[in-house]
Amino acid sequence: MLKVEIDVLKRSDLDIATRFMLKHKCPTMIVAPELVQTATINRALGRGTYKIFTAVDWPKGTQFLSDKFRGMPTESVNVDGFEILLTAGRQPAISKEVKFLADFFRDHFPPTTELRFVLGWFAPGRTQEQYAHMLEACDKVIGPALIRTTHLTKLTSVDGSTDSHKAVIETITGIKRIPIKISGNINMQARLGCKGAVKYGCTLRQAMDLSKELSNGVLQDMTDAVNT
Numbered sequence: 001m002l003k004v005e006i007d008v009l010k011r012s013d014l015d016i017a018t019r020f021m022l023k024h025k026c027p028t029m030i031v032a033p034e035l036v037q038t039a040t041i042n043r044a045l046g047r048g049t050y051k052i053f054t055a056v057d058w059p060k061g062t063q064f065l066s067d068k069f070r071g072m073p074t075e076s077v078n079v080d081g082f083e084i085l086l087t088a089g090r091q092p093a094i095s096k097e098v099k100f101l102a103d104f105f106r107d108h109f110p111p112t113t114e115l116r117f118v119l120g121w122f123a124p125g126r127t128q129e130q131y132a133h134m135l136e137a138c139d140k141v142i143g144p145a146l147i148r149t150t151h152l153t154k155l156t157s158v159d160g161s162t163d164s165h166k167a168v169i170e171t172i173t174g175i176k177r178i179p180i181k182i183s184g185n186i187n188m189q190a191r192l193g194c195k196g197a198v199k200y201g202c203t204l205r206q207a208m209d210l211s212k213e214l215s216n217g218v219l220q221d222m223t224d225a226v227n228t
Contacts, residue, residue: 004199007030014039018042061087083117118149135147153183153206179199
C-alpha cells in the first residue's frame, strides 16, 4: 500500500482512516482544510510518519489566484503539502495562475513543503484543451512535484477504466514529463495496469478493498496472469 494515498474529506472517516494509515503504512493522507488540525493530532497520538496534505479549492476549482486560499483555517497551511485544483479557463488565465502559485510557494513555504497541481480531469465543464494549457503552463515553472489527474475518486465505468487512466497518463507525459498520480475508481486492475502512475488516490473504502485483495493474493494472481 506504499503508493496508495487516501482522501479524507469527512470528519466521520478520519479516525478509521488514521488507523488504516498506521496499519498499512500508506504514505499520505489528503484532508479537507478544516480537518488538518484533528488529522495532525491523530497522527501524533498514533506516532505516525505519514504525510498530511491539504486539499485546496476542492471540489469545484473555481477560485482564482490567491482566492483559492480564502476561508481556509490558519492551521490548514501547517501541512506537508498541498493538492491544489487548478482553475479551468482560457490559456492566459491558466498560465497566470500556475505561475502565481509556483512563485507563491517558492516565496512563502520551505522547500520541504510539497506542491501538487490537480487538473480535474473528467470534472464537468473542463476540456482537453484546458488540460493541455495547464500542463504547458506547468512546464514553464519550477514545480510542481507531482500532477494529480483528478480530485474525483468516483467516475463512470468508462472514464474510470484502466484503459482510460492509461490514455490520460499518455496525454500528460506527451506534454510534460512529471510524476503522475491517478484517481477515480482505483481498484487492483488500475493499480497493476497503470504502470505510468507513481501514486494512486483513493477513498477510504477503495483503499480498504485494495488491502483486502492484497491479503487474498489477488495481486499475485493477476501478476501471474499478465506474465503467462
